[in-house]
Amino acid sequence: xxxxxxxxxxxxxxxxxxxxxxxxxxxxxxxxxxxxxxxxxxxxxxxxxxxxxxxxxxxxxxxxxxxxxxxxxxxxxxxxxxxxxxxxxxxxxxxxxxxxxxxxxxxxxxxxxxxxxxxxxxxxxxxxxxxxxxxxxxxxxxxxxxxxxxxxxxxxxxxxxxxxxxxxxxxxxxxxxxxxxxxxxxxxxxxxxxxxxxxxxxxxxxxxxxxxxxxxxxxxxxxxxxxxxxxxxxxxxxxxxxxxxxxxxxxxxxxxxxxxxxxxxxxxxxxxxxxxxxxxxxxxxxxxxxxxxxxxxxxxxxxxxxxxxxxxx
Amino acid sequence: xxxxxxxxxxxxxxxxxxxxxxxxxxxxxxxxxxxxxxxxxxxxxxxxxxxxxxxxxxxxxxxxxxxxxxxxxxxxxxxxxxxxxxxxxxxxxxxxxxxxxxxxxxxxxxxxxxxxxxxxxxxxxxxxxxxxxxxxxxxxxxxxxxxxxxxxxxxxxxxxxxxxxxxxxxxxxxxxxxxxxxxxxxxxxxxxxxxxxxxxxxxxxxxxxxxxxxxxxxxxxxxxxxxxxxxxxxxxxxxxxxxxxxxxxxxxxxxxxxxxxxxxxxxxxxxxxxxxxxxxxxxxxxxxxxxxxxxxxxxxxxxxxxxxxxxx
Numbered sequence: 001x002x003x004x005x006x007x008x009x010x011x012x013x014x015x016x017x018x019x020x021x022x023x024x025x026x027x028x029x030x031x032x033x034x035x036x037x038x039x040x041x042x043x044x045x046x047x048x049x050x051x052x053x054x055x056x057x058x059x060x061x062x063x064x065x066x067x068x069x070x071x072x073x074x075x076x077x078x079x080x081x082x083x084x085x086x087x088x089x090x091x092x093x094x095x096x097x098x099x100x101x102x103x104x105x106x107x108x109x110x111x112x113x114x115x116x117x118x119x120x121x122x123x124x125x126x127x128x129x130x131x132x133x134x135x136x137x138x139x140x141x142x143x144x145x146x147x148x149x150x151x152x153x154x155x156x157x158x159x160x161x162x163x164x165x166x167x168x169x170x171x172x173x174x175x176x177x178x179x180x181x182x183x184x185x186x187x188x189x190x191x192x193x194x195x196x197x198x199x200x201x202x203x204x205x206x207x208x209x210x211x212x213x214x215x216x217x218x219x220x221x222x223x224x225x226x227x228x229x230x231x232x233x234x235x236x237x238x239x240x241x242x243x244x245x246x247x248x249x250x251x252x253x254x255x256x257x258x259x260x261x262x263x264x265x266x267x268x269x270x271x272x273x274x275x276x277x278x279x280x281x282x283x284x285x286x287x288x289x290x291x292x293x294x295x296x297x298x299x300x301x302x303x304x305x306x307x308x309x310x311x312x313x
Numbered sequence: 314x315x316x317x318x319x320x321x322x323x324x325x326x327x328x329x330x331x332x333x334x335x336x337x338x339x340x341x342x343x344x345x346x347x348x349x350x351x352x353x354x355x356x357x358x359x360x361x362x363x364x365x366x367x368x369x370x371x372x373x374x375x376x377x378x379x380x381x382x383x384x385x386x387x388x389x390x391x392x393x394x395x396x397x398x399x400x401x402x403x404x405x406x407x408x409x410x411x412x413x414x415x416x417x418x419x420x421x422x423x424x425x426x427x428x429x430x431x432x433x434x435x436x437x438x439x440x441x442x443x444x445x446x447x448x449x450x451x452x453x454x455x456x457x458x459x460x461x462x463x464x465x466x467x468x469x470x471x472x473x474x475x476x477x478x479x480x481x482x483x484x485x486x487x488x489x490x491x492x493x494x495x496x497x498x499x500x501x502x503x504x505x506x507x508x509x510x511x512x513x514x515x516x517x518x519x520x521x522x523x524x525x526x527x528x529x530x531x532x533x534x535x536x537x538x539x540x541x542x543x544x545x546x547x548x549x550x551x552x553x554x555x556x557x558x559x560x561x562x563x564x565x566x567x568x569x570x571x572x573x574x575x576x577x578x579x580x581x582x583x584x585x586x587x588x589x590x591x592x593x594x595x596x597x598x599x600x601x602x603x604x605x606x607x608x609x610x611x612x613x614x615x616x617x618x619x620x621x622x623x624x625x
Contacts, residue, residue, distance in 0.1 A: 066597070070552060070553075073552070074543055074545075075539060075550070078543065082356070083590075083594035086350040087595045101454070101544070104467075130457070
């Protein structure tokens with residue numbers, strides 16, 4: 001035992017010396033930004049990662065990208081935030097796995113004086129207020145804008161006149177509510193268009209099928225449908241098929257998932273709304289660099305959201 | 314001194330492994346070797362380490378418990394639900410820990426009296442507890458608790474964050490239980506040779522209820538700390554926690570064949586995993602590589618263990 005202690009002690013001393021030197025060198029280094037995704041096994045976040053990397057390269061900053069193995073692992077994401085605080089990064093960009101669960105992490109970053117940029121998913125403002133945390137800005141798409149785009153497309157296709165149905169998400173989900181708000185406001189300004197029914201199908205494909213079948217019974221002259229997500233839209237597409245009305249009803253979904261892109265290609269669905277994760281990643285890093293140069297940043301930075309139809313696929 | 318070192322020989326090897334890892338990260342990153350980062354690692358390790366205490370008991374007894382992660386979720390949401398219903402904090406905590414004990418005791422009962430293999434019984438419980446948690450909450454998290462409940466995460470005792478303090482107290486206490494009480498000695502006896510244990514008059518079935526119940530209870534404790542830490546109880550919390558707990562015990566020298574293991578080793582094992590994740594995060598290593606490295610460390614630890622045994 002005793003024999004081992006001398007060499008170990010010497011090694012430790014050596015490391016200490018090397019370490020001190022490194023510490024001095026580090027001071028002149030360029031800033032390091034931590035970008036914490038929900039997960040890296042989802043195409044949405046892989047795009048976001050690529051955007052962030054591109055921005056970091058062109059703006060000459062260090063970028064650490066980290067993510068939990070599972071999208072729902074809120075504890076792991078909190079741990080990563082804590083570790084990045086220990087790493088003394090210049091700023092943290094985060095796409096929260098849990099709108100409420102991430103708040104303790106943000107508060108810790110605040111205490112350490114590290115600015116936090118929230119990307120894509122909003123933090124629950126009530127929880128934030130109660131905990132006394134604050135973020136520099138939110139970078140993400142405005143779901144209301146998405147709803148507006150869908151409305152404009154349908155108004156255009158119907159040439160300003162016709163009956164429209166809406167499939168809502170689970171009531172009380174901010175994402176779905178915002179999409180719905182944007183849609184109904186825009187349609188409300190168009191006197192020729194009438195929303196004949198607006199019902200929830202709880203985000204689900206199977207419920208989209210059932211609810212829209214019922215709608216086809218009660219309002220057979222419906223000419224267009226806006227569904228607050230693609231799953232419900234795809235369910236409705238099945239119901240339209242079953243009723244033999246394919247091609248007669250305009251269907252617009254939301255999210256641009258793979259299945260809906262295929263349905264648009266096939267011609268059974270008309271359009272969907274797509275967000276741009278690549279731009280979110282890019283803009284987030286860009287804004288961090290601006291902040292580090294002491295420029296003022298808006299509270300919210302909207303990222304382009306667009307409608308995809310067959311021509312744009 | 315010699316005697317102690319012999320007893321803890323295997324654990325001493327694990328400790329050297331931990332020190333080696335710390336040294337490597339110390340060389341590689343100037344941000345690693347700070348006091349605040351050590352407290353941070355201890356905080357992040359605490360929940361896994363507490364679950365791993367129960368897991369160590371179960372593994373020493375020759376079993377396995379795959380349900381701890383789901384029990385964490387169920388105990389978490391029942392505690393949170395009780396708090397939201399306006400029950401006082403101590404009552405909510407007893408309900409949460411009690412729920413953990415209940416799930417564990419059912420496991421033990423099915424294994425002892427039902428003669429089910431632990432793998433099957435706890436696999437079933439994994440699904441039952443998760444389903445119940447989802448049912449209880451309708452799939453939504455329960456969040457927002459009083460400052461006094463959040464003290465379990467944000468509070469400090471001496472210099473330690475509360476979860477770390479709880480972890481330390483539990484390790485000291487459970488070390489005593491494992492080495493100095495009937496329950497502890499019987500746990501080793503059952504895992505070493507179950508038939509011999511039965512023949513020597515140990516009520517093996519009953520003690521299995523205690524052992525799995527204890528494991529469930531400790532998962533309940535972990536659930537309360539986790540809920541306070543996130544200020545939210547999620548029905549989908551704790552997924553795969555069982556594997557982290559098993560890994561901590563195994564890295565720490567607990568034999569999956571039963572009859573062998575020590576809590577000191579488990580604590581070091583849990584710290585190794587905590588240090589790895591923290592260090593790799595700080596270095597900015599890709600999260601895919603992190604998973605790979607952690608897997609490799611588990612395999613290497615067990616390999617070394619087997620080699621050491623052969624040399625004896």
